Amino acid sequence: MRLRNIKGADEAVLKSPWCIQSPEAQKGSWQAYFGNQHPIHLEIGMGKGQFIMALAARHPELNYIGIERYTSVLLRALQKMDPIDAPANLRFLCTDAKSLADIFGSGEVERIYLNFSDPWPKDRHAKRRLTSGAFLERYRQILAPGGQLEFKTDNKKLFEFSLEEIPAAGWHVVVHTFDLHRDAALNAGNIMTEYEEKFSAMGNPICKLIACP
Numbered sequence: 001m002r003l004r005n006i007k008g009a010d011e012a013v014l015k016s017p018w019c020i021q022s023p024e025a026q027k028g029s030w031q032a033y034f035g036n037q038h039p040i041h042l043e044i045g046m047g048k049g050q051f052i053m054a055l056a057a058r059h060p061e062l063n064y065i066g067i068e069r070y071t072s073v074l075l076r077a078l079q080k081m082d083p084i085d086a087p088a089n090l091r092f093l094c095t096d097a098k099s100l101a102d103i104f105g106s107g108e109v110e111r112i113y114l115n116f117s118d119p120w121p122k123d124r125h126a127k128r129r130l131t132s133g134a135f136l137e138r139y140r141q142i143l144a145p146g147g148q149l150e151f152k153t154d155n156k157k158l159f160e161f162s163l164e165e166i167p168a169a170g171w172h173v174v175v176h177t178f179d180l181h182r183d184a185a186l187n188a189g190n191i192m193t194e195y196e197e198k199f200s201a202m203g204n205p206i207c208k209l210i211a212c213p
């Protein structure tokens with residue numbers, strides 16, 4: 001995502017009632033934080049939040065945490081939150097996904113969404129890809145038994161890399177498609193992200209996979 005530093009973004013994130021400060025303090029007690037026993041779902045690299053905000057509205061029976069590492073991007077999601085009627089099942093975290101295991105306890109998360117993750121095309125940056133073995137190991141530490149990873153991208157190289165990396169890390173790819181919008185079964189109930197809208201409008205097919213550790 002092209003990043004413009006927005007003045008006041010750090011402060012807005014720091015003061016926002018929807019952003020979790022000191023998330024490490026909630027490790028192991030996220031359901032208590034939400035005040036219910038509902039499963040916890042994460043979106044990592046949520047960008048401006050279109051996907052997770054729509055998902056949270058659709059599923060009040062689930063708790064959602066959107067993770068974004070840049071305040072200038074997260075600010076755009078905060079600006080879309082309705083101050084009078086903000087969803088009780090949605091909160092945001094401004095952090096790098098590298099720290100997931102410091103924030104969530106073992107088995108505390110039921111599902112992780114990755115949408116249009118940065119491709120990091122250079123080989124020497126492969127470890128930064130959110131579907132690299134190093135990140136899969138972090139996800140494994142926090143996912144519950146039967147938990148799932150859902151990944152969408154229009155970047156065929158990143159998708160092919162992921163289709164190799166996931167089984168190599170001992171995970172199982174349950175299902176995948178190279179053209180989500182033409183796959184009636186997998187596309188049912190699909191919520192488009194900002195990037196998905198942009199790239200599919202340009203004619204790029206959207207790839208999707210679902211995997212389990």
Ligand SMILES: C[S@@+](CC[C@H](N)C(=O)[O-])C[C@H]1O[C@@H](n2cnc3c(N)ncnc32)[C@H](O)[C@@H]1O
Pocket residue numbers: 001044045046047048067068069070073095096097098114115116117118193194195196
């Ligand atoms: C290309 S954008 C996609 C945004 C959104 N998911 C969508 O599909 O429209 C990727 C986002 O992931 C965030 N991101 C990348 N690596 C991250 C990491 N390690 N931890 C948290 N966020 C990350 C970036 O800052 C960026 O906002």
